[in-house]
Amino acid sequence: MGNNLYGILAEFDTPTQLVDAARRVRDAGYTMTDAFSPFPLHEIDEALGIKRSVLPYLIFAGGITGLLSGIGLEYFVHVIDWPIIVGGRPHFSLPAFVPPAFEMTILFAAFTAVFGMLFLNGLPAPYHPVFNVPRFALATREKFFLVIESADPLYDYEETRRFMETLDAQEVFDVEE
Amino acid sequence: MVEGDHTFGSVSDKIGDLTLKKRTPFHWFIGFGIAFMVAQLLMMTILWLVTKGIGIWGTNQPVGWAFPIINFVWWIGIGHAGTLISAILLLLNQKWRTSINRFAEAMTLFAVACAGLYPVFHTGRPWLAYWLFPYPNTMGIWPQFRSPLMWDVFAVSTYATVSALFWYIGLIPDLATLRDRAKSKFFKFIYAILSWGWRGSARHWHRYEIAYLILAGISTPLVLSVHSIVSFDFSISQIPGWHTTFFPPYFVAGAIYAGFAMVLLLAIPLRHLYNMKDFITKTHLILMGKVMLATGLIVFYAYIMEFFFGWYSGSEYEWFMIKNRIWDGPYWFFYWCLIFCNGISIQFLWFKRFRESEFWLFVISIVVSIGMWLERFVIIVTSLQRDFLPSSWAMYSPTMFDWSMFIGTLGFFFTLIFLFVRFVPVISIFEVRTLLPDANVHGHHQDFEENVNEVEYTYDQTDPPNS
Numbered sequence: 001m002g003n004n005l006y007g008i009l010a011e012f013d014t015p016t017q018l019v020d021a022a023r024r025v026r027d028a029g030y031t032m033t034d035a036f037s038p039f040p041l042h043e044i045d046e047a048l049g050i051k052r053s054v055l056p057y058l059i060f061a062g063g064i065t066g067l068l069s070g071i072g073l074e075y076f077v078h079v080i081d082w083p084i085i086v087g088g089r090p091h092f093s094l095p096a097f098v099p100p101a102f103e104m105t106i107l108f109a110a111f112t113a114v115f116g117m118l119f120l121n122g123l124p125a126p127y128h129p130v131f132n133v134p135r136f137a138l139a140t141r142e143k144f145f146l147v148i149e150s151a152d153p154l155y156d157y158e159e160t161r162r163f164m165e166t167l168d169a170q171e172v173f174d175v176e177e
Numbered sequence: 178m179v180e181g182d183h184t185f186g187s188v189s190d191k192i193g194d195l196t197l198k199k200r201t202p203f204h205w206f207i208g209f210g211i212a213f214m215v216a217q218l219l220m221m222t223i224l225w226l227v228t229k230g231i232g233i234w235g236t237n238q239p240v241g242w243a244f245p246i247i248n249f250v251w252w253i254g255i256g257h258a259g260t261l262i263s264a265i266l267l268l269l270n271q272k273w274r275t276s277i278n279r280f281a282e283a284m285t286l287f288a289v290a291c292a293g294l295y296p297v298f299h300t301g302r303p304w305l306a307y308w309l310f311p312y313p314n315t316m317g318i319w320p321q322f323r324s325p326l327m328w329d330v331f332a333v334s335t336y337a338t339v340s341a342l343f344w345y346i347g348l349i350p351d352l353a354t355l356r357d358r359a360k361s362k363f364f365k366f367i368y369a370i371l372s373w374g375w376r377g378s379a380r381h382w383h384r385y386e387i388a389y390l391i392l393a394g395i396s397t398p399l400v401l402s403v404h405s406i407v408s409f410d411f412s413i414s415q416i417p418g419w420h421t422t423f424f425p426p427y428f429v430a431g432a433i434y435a436g437f438a439m440v441l442l443l444a445i446p447l448r449h450l451y452n453m454k455d456f457i458t459k460t461h462l463i464l465m466g467k468v469m470l471a472t473g474l475i476v477f478y479a480y481i482m483e484f485f486f487g488w489y490s491g492s493e494y495e496w497f498m499i500k501n502r503i504w505d506g507p508y509w510f511f512y513w514c515l516i517f518c519n520g521i522s523i524q525f526l527w528f529k530r531f532r533e534s535e536f537w538l539f540v541i542s543i544v545v546s547i548g549m550w551l552e553r554f555v556i557i558v559t560s561l562q563r564d565f566l567p568s569s570w571a572m573y574s575p576t577m578f579d580w581s582m583f584i585g586t587l588g589f590f591f592t593l594i595f596l597f598v599r600f601v602p603v604i605s606i607f608e609v610r611t612l613l614p615d616a617n618v619h620g621h622h623q624d625f626e627e628n629v630n631e632v633e634y635t636y637d638q639t640d641p642p643n644s
Contacts, residue, residue, distance in 0.1 A: 103399075
């Protein structure tokens with residue numbers, strides 16, 4: 001037992017129990033851990049020691065790219081490729097170029113937000129070892145789960161499992177790879 | 178915000194089972210059947226329109242912009258309430274948005290789909306509608322970016338795309354809930370694909386909330402910009418009655434006003450037919466009634482200012498337009514209908530008795546929807562039919578095909594709404610879970626912005642991708 005396990009999973013009934021357990025797991029020195037909940041829990045980030053995502057910077061970069069593409073396109077079209085005078089306005093009529101460039105900014109930022117989030121999360125991931133535990137189907141419904149991966153440097157099947165059993169969990173499962 | 182004795186599980190089942198259960202309620206078939214038949218009017222009109230050309234509409238000089246743009250602006254305005262509810266109310270931390278945002282966003286998508294049909298078919302050659310987009314072509318020409326119509330192309334297509342993304346990202350955790358609960362192998366597979374293998378990991382939720390919050394943040398200026406740009410279609414021109422600087426706020430307020438009326442028209446039947454009274458409570462309806470009253474008063478103020486500007490401008494064309502619109506012209510009757518529908522009817526909402534009665538809210542919402550349609554009719558037709566040159570004055574009247582296209586899009590809209598109610602969770606399940614008292618960790622309330630801020634000062638390092 002314990003050779004080809006992905007890790008050990010504990011099930012909890014309430015978010016408070018999960019957060020308390022996560023704190024104890026972090027204090028015990030485990031780092032390769034994860035929690036699962038049916039809705040976002042804010043205390044868990046601090047309890048598990050989750051680092052702040054780079055996502056906001058990516059979205060900002062996406063927005064700037066959109067802005068520059070918008071302005072660049074308009075400059076190329078109306079100044080370089082096909083300069084025509086309309087109503088005596090300059091070729092580079094900046095005020096009139098604001099709305100399309102603004103919309104491009106939003107569009108690129110939105111795409112970065114959604115697909116950046118999915119990419120950083122490693123999704124799509126139709127298979128994941130935790131799905132092997134039948135009770136895990138409740139993670140999207142009402143139950144809370146905490147996993148310590150076997151890849152953790154402190155991981156030792158017997159000891160980790162005994163530690164998990166002291167966390168007031170409803171039940172502790174082995175997660176097969 | 179949630180009534181009745183609910184747990185995480187009962188919330189998930191109550192909302193999720195609307196989608197998962199095999200038996201479709203009989204009233205769904207009736208509603209869908211009627212909507213689908215009405216939608217055939219749209220198909221018929223489009224067939225005839227593509228065969229004969231846009232001459233089958235009553236649109237002609239000098240009223241070269243009639244029903245198509247009236248309906249376009251009406252539909253796109255209705256969509257705005259969905260984004261307001263999902264984005265602006267999220268940023269303002271209004272918890273009551275949670276149980277209505279899903280179907281309000283669906284309403285946005287479907288309304289934008291209806292709106293988009295009009296400019297595309299008004300081009301006369303819809304199969305060349307892609308010419309609107311800037312792409313290198315063998316003709317060697319480009320769209321004109323100085324034109325408000327080009328801004329419209331960018332605004333509306335961005336709006337449709339971002340609304341779809343926002344709606345879909347909100348659906349991912351709920352689709353995972355359905356995946357884990359579905360009994361049929363086929364639906365399990367479909368929901369597994371659509372939920373991208375979502376497993377509710379804390380790290381995923383962390384990035385998910387950041388993405389969701391930032392999307393809300395960028396959708397807010399987006400939604401305001403869309404209707405501002407729609408109003409630029411008019412105000413950049415020099416037609417009296419259109420050429421005013423106050424059009425953007427006036428149009429945005431009108432859009433939200435019409436949109437909330439439509440949200441109420443959808444929410445009231447939904448909570449009865451599907452027994453969702455625990456989630457869409459009386460409080461929700463009352464709050465929506467108050468938003469309608471507030472935005473309605475802004476719109477009414479705009480009508481008064483429009484009159485004032487016409488007089489104060491000292492321009493004879495402006496003043497003639499006002500006279501023509503309000504009492505001297507052939508369409509004065511519609512102007513007063515509009516004042517009644519948009520200005521007078523909502524005054525009842527000052528009183529608790531009307532605000533707290535579903536019946537009256539429903540009736541007022543219908544009246545407001547008609548009123549907002551009349552508003553666009555009055556702005557567009559009365560400004561164009563008598564412009565600077567009396568020799569080119571003419572009357573405008575819609576033809577049968579104008580009406581069949583408009584009524585057809587109503588059928589199309591409700592067809593999509595019925596399909597949505599059957600196949601997608603109508604209320605955001607995971608967000609309703611956060612409203613339950615059990616969701617509080619150590620008695621601490623869960624909410625969006627706080628999370629991001631807290632994390633911000635706890636950790637300043639960033640994580641590598643795909644961890």
